[in-house]
Amino acid sequence: MSHAEVAPNPQDPALPVLERARRLVDDLRFGEVSRWKERNPGKLAIGYMPIYVPRPLLEGIGCLPVAVFGGGDQVDIIKGDSFYQSYICHIPRSTLELALNGSLDSLDGMLFPSICDVIRNLSGMWQMLFPEKYASYVDLPQNFDPELGGRFYVLDLQRILRDLEARGAAKYDPERLRAAIRAENSRRAALAELDLLRVKEPFRVRASEAYLVARTGGVLETAEHERFVREFVAAARERAPRVYDNVRVLVRGSFCEQPPLGLIKTLESAGCDIVDDDFQLGLRYIEGDIECGPSDDPLVALSNAFLRRGQATASRYIGDEEKGAALVKSVREVEADGVIFAAASFCDPALLDQPMLETALDRAKIPHTSLKFAENTGQFQVIREQAGAFSDAVKLWGSAA
Amino acid sequence: MTTTPTTTVPHVNRPREVEADAAKDDSQLRQKQMISGHFEKLATAKEDGRKVAYTFVPGNLTELMLALDMLPVLPEINALQSGMRKLSGNYITEAEKLGHSEDVCTYVKCDIGMMKSGNIGPTGTKLPSPDILLLSYTGCFTFMKWFELLKQEYDCPVTMLHVPYQGDGHITPEMRSYVVGQLEREVIPALEKAAGKKLDLDRLSELLERSRRAEDDLVAVWESAQHRPSPIDGYFGGVYYIGPIFSAFRGTQDAIDYYRMLRGEVEERIRKGQGPVTPDGDATEEKYRLVVEGPPNWTNFFDFWRMFSREGATVVSSTYTRVGGLYDTGFRHDPKDPLGTLADYCLGCYTNLNLPMRTKLLASYIEKYQADGFLINSVKSCNSFSAGQLLMLRELERKTGVPGGFIESDLVDPRYFGKANIENRVQSYLQMLEARKTRASA
Ligand code: SF4
Numbered sequence: 001m002s003h004a005e006v007a008p009n010p011q012d013p014a015l016p017v018l019e020r021a022r023r024l025v026d027d028l029r030f031g032e033v034s035r036w037k038e039r040n041p042g043k044l045a046i047g048y049m050p051i052y053v054p055r056p057l058l059e060g061i062g063c064l065p066v067a068v069f070g071g072g073d074q075v076d077i078i079k080g081d082s083f084y085q086s087y088i089c090h091i092p093r094s095t096l097e098l099a100l101n102g103s104l105d106s107l108d109g110m111l112f113p114s115i116c117d118v119i120r121n122l123s124g125m126w127q128m129l130f131p132e133k134y135a136s137y138v139d140l141p142q143n144f145d146p147e148l149g150g151r152f153y154v155l156d157l158q159r160i161l162r163d164l165e166a167r168g169a170a171k172y173d174p175e176r177l178r179a180a181i182r183a184e185n186s187r188r189a190a191l192a193e194l195d196l197l198r199v200k201e202p203f204r205v206r207a208s209e210a211y212l213v214a215r216t217g218g219v220l221e222t223a224e225h226e227r228f229v230r231e232f233v234a235a236a237r238e239r240a241p242r243v244y245d246n247v248r249v250l251v252r253g254s255f256c257e258q259p260p261l262g263l264i265k266t267l268e269s270a271g272c273d274i275v276d277d278d279f280q281l282g283l284r285y286i287e288g289d290i291e292c293g294p295s296d297d298p299l300v301a302l303s304n305a306f307l308r309r310g311q312a313t314a315s316r317y318i319g320d321e322e323k324g325a326a327l328v329k330s331v332r333e334v335e336a337d338g339v340i341f342a343a344a345s346f347c348d349p350a351l352l353d354q355p356m357l358e359t360a361l362d363r364a365k366i367p368h369t370s371l372k373f374a375e376n377t378g379q380f381q382v383i384r385e386q387a388g389a390f391s392d393a394v395k396l397w398g399s400a401a
Numbered sequence: 402m403t404t405t406p407t408t409t410v411p412h413v414n415r416p417r418e419v420e421a422d423a424a425k426d427d428s429q430l431r432q433k434q435m436i437s438g439h440f441e442k443l444a445t446a447k448e449d450g451r452k453v454a455y456t457f458v459p460g461n462l463t464e465l466m467l468a469l470d471m472l473p474v475l476p477e478i479n480a481l482q483s484g485m486r487k488l489s490g491n492y493i494t495e496a497e498k499l500g501h502s503e504d505v506c507t508y509v510k511c512d513i514g515m516m517k518s519g520n521i522g523p524t525g526t527k528l529p530s531p532d533i534l535l536l537s538y539t540g541c542f543t544f545m546k547w548f549e550l551l552k553q554e555y556d557c558p559v560t561m562l563h564v565p566y567q568g569d570g571h572i573t574p575e576m577r578s579y580v581v582g583q584l585e586r587e588v589i590p591a592l593e594k595a596a597g598k599k600l601d602l603d604r605l606s607e608l609l610e611r612s613r614r615a616e617d618d619l620v621a622v623w624e625s626a627q628h629r630p631s632p633i634d635g636y637f638g639g640v641y642y643i644g645p646i647f648s649a650f651r652g653t654q655d656a657i658d659y660y661r662m663l664r665g666e667v668e669e670r671i672r673k674g675q676g677p678v679t680p681d682g683d684a685t686e687e688k689y690r691l692v693v694e695g696p697p698n699w700t701n702f703f704d705f706w707r708m709f710s711r712e713g714a715t716v717v718s719s720t721y722t723r724v725g726g727l728y729d730t731g732f733r734h735d736p737k738d739p740l741g742t743l744a745d746y747c748l749g750c751y752t753n754l755n756l757p758m759r760t761k762l763l764a765s766y767i768e769k770y771q772a773d774g775f776l777i778n779s780v781k782s783c784n785s786f787s788a789g790q791l792l793m794l795r796e797l798e799r800k801t802g803v804p805g806g807f808i809e810s811d812l813v814d815p816r817y818f819g820k821a822n823i824e825n826r827v828q829s830y831l832q833m834l835e836a837r838k839t840r841a842s843a
């Protein structure tokens with residue numbers, strides 16, 4: 001009924017770009033960042049935790065923004081566990097493991113956006129453990145009035161600019177930041193093309209492939225990543241059409257700690273075409289372009305984009321509208337048959353949001369199921385059975401009942 | 402988090418001899434009257450036309466609500482009371498049946514379970530539904546989710562105050578003006594609308610002046626623990642002392658009277674050379690002086706307390722008792738700058754401090770109160786407190802040379818209070834302190 005995981009096809013036109021993506025993503029010692037630093041002596045590489053920091057701000061002062069998603073399922077946790085109780089999610093311990101085993105040595109600093117109290121507190125732990133490195137908390141506003149939250153955010157971005165300039169980044173130049181914003185918009189357009197292809201012709205782009213291609217953006221300069229994405233999209237279009245009898249699903253809840261690639265592939269092989277997800281949400285956090293005309297203040301433009309076009313996700317306060325309305329809208333837009341909630345164990349933002357989102361889906365009569373994972377989960381049999389049962393139920397009855 | 406038991410419940414649980422003795426403990430009686438009076442007002446709020454705001458303890462804007470004649474309801478306090486009354490287990494199960502994850506903060510689930518079971522408050526009367534949800538987002542991400550969840554249940558407006566975190570270890574002018582701006586432009590207008598009246602700033606200042614006076618006395622109570630023996634237990638006993646000031650009474654004459662009375666009683670204990678009151682009566686010896694980080698467990702609060710008091714261990718200071726306001730580092734509400742001072746208050750609550758600041762504060766308590774050791778009670782529910790505590794443990798040991806202990810439990814989920822295990826750990830820890838003392842004096 002469902003199609004099994006496809007072995008790499010040597011004739012696949014997308015294979016070379018996918019193999020390169022895999023190498024980049026699997027390299028948890030961030031060799032690509034070291035190479036970038038060799039090519040750009042004296043420049044800073046700045047890591048950041050999920051979900052979102054405004055990458056153009058960093059590129060605008062000549063820094064390489066580096067997305068840090070923890071160690072996934074490839075890092076043995078030797079020291080990281082000794083910093084965390086068993087009831088805390090996995091990503092902070094594997095991230096500390098990477099830092100303590102030297103994998104993050106190429107980074108000159110880390111930004112910790114305000115997504116939850118675990119990442120918030122990790123910022124202070126970083127300050128204590130690595131005093132020689134820059135470590136800063138980015139308190140993204142939860143007030144979305146430009147005069148209040150917007151003003152605070154712009155001042156905070158200026159603080160980061162000052163801090164990094166003092167550590168050797170290029171002096172802030174609005175023109176350069178505008179150029180970085182244009183590059184980001186252009187990359188976003190390429191990612192949007194990739195997303196659209198997945199929605200229209202999911203047989204050409206598996207979610208697990210889109211995941212790899214998007215994730216390379218965590219270690220590449222924006223323009224290079226855009227070329228990478230476009231190269232993949234072009235190759236995927238060359239692929240021969242295939243027909244599967246799959247259900248179309250959205251996956252939600254994996255915006256921070258990432259599911260292992262094996263889990264994504266398991267969902268696919270259980271008969272689910274993941275036509276939309278919130279993996280690595282940061283790259284897509286702003287919906288549409290960051291609007292910034294030639295005479296606009298680019299810091300205000302970054303702020304306005306965050307205030308007005310930020311995605312409705314768990315780390316963002318939604319006070320006035322129905323929680324879950326955005327999810328229902330997304331389901332309709334991508335013509336999905338159902339939703340799979342896949343949250344990291346102990347992920348407060350995702351798990352506290354889930355009942356509200358489920359209520360919204362129930363009201364809209366959209367089937368859903370939920371599972372939990374850790375980034376180092378290695379066994380997927382139960383998930384395979386659950387996802388298979390879900391896809392069969394949706395196919396047979398149009399509901400998860 | 403942050404929360405304070407009222408004396409209404411603990412008295413029920415106190416041993417008979419202490420219950421009899423409690424007659425002379427005027428401050429406790431006073432607190433009991435204040436709190437039952439507040440719940441009586443809540444019970445008739447709708448008939449009396451009083452408006453009700455649900456809000457959180459850290460960063461609470463009590464003076465502002467009182468200046469608008471609103472009655473605060475604090476869901477965290479209801480949750481802890483449910484824990485003490487052994488109701489929380491069922492409430493949590495109820496919430497989990499409704500789809501809430503077993504992984505998340507149990508205060509939220511306990512509150513939701515209580516609401517779904519009729520919203521009966523700690524005194525047995527039904528709590529009024531809110532006229533407004535005042536989301537003071539200070540020091541805990543879960544607060545936002547909690548009120549998003551409540552917003553789905555109640556047909557009332559919500560107003561939110563985003564209080565930035567002290568990520569770099571200080572309050573900047575930008576943070577302060579962001580908070581003041583939100584108060585002026587959003588929070589106060591929303592509260593005025595819900596209250597149906599305009600805020601009188603002079604009245605707010607009067608309330609703040611009263612807050613300041615009560616805060617002075619509270620700090621004197623905390624600092625009394627520098628004496629040997631300490632006349633107070635700054636954790637188990639301390640959670641009672643914060644009752645009025647962290648809940649509905651900051652800014653009232655009642656609070657002034659209560660803290661004046663409490664301070665007098667504590668000074669009297671010092672004069673008499675007495676140690677703190679414990680669940681089994683007055684402490685008879687002070688063998689160990691401890692500092693504690695992290696919230697207590699509420700489902701087995703007295704069992705937990707006795708693990709210390711029966712071994713002669715007094716907690717001379719704790720951070721949990723600072724979650725609703727950190728006064729002993731110098732902050733006082735300033736009636737001359739009403740909104741600025743509310744901002745400073747919110748920004749300065751304990752869980753809004755970054756990890757290096759929290760560690761430094763604990764080190765200062767260890768030194769100031771000459772503690773023999775410090776103990777971390779890490780609660781499963783609370784990432785705001787717990788994430789990073791193991792590093793704090795190491796850093797504190799390194800900085801102070803004082804040994805630390807680490808135990809794990811939960812706030813209101815009885816499934817996570819392993820009595821025998823915790824007792825073993827506490828005893829081993831205290832034995833280690835004893836051995837250390839013996840070595841030092843040999
Ligand atoms: S996985 Fe969830 S709880 Fe853990 S750091 Fe990320 S957002 Fe926070």
Ligand code: SF4
Nearest residue numbers: 402506541543783785
């Ligand atoms: S996470 Fe902690 S601070 Fe937040 S509501 Fe729960 S117990 Fe309170």
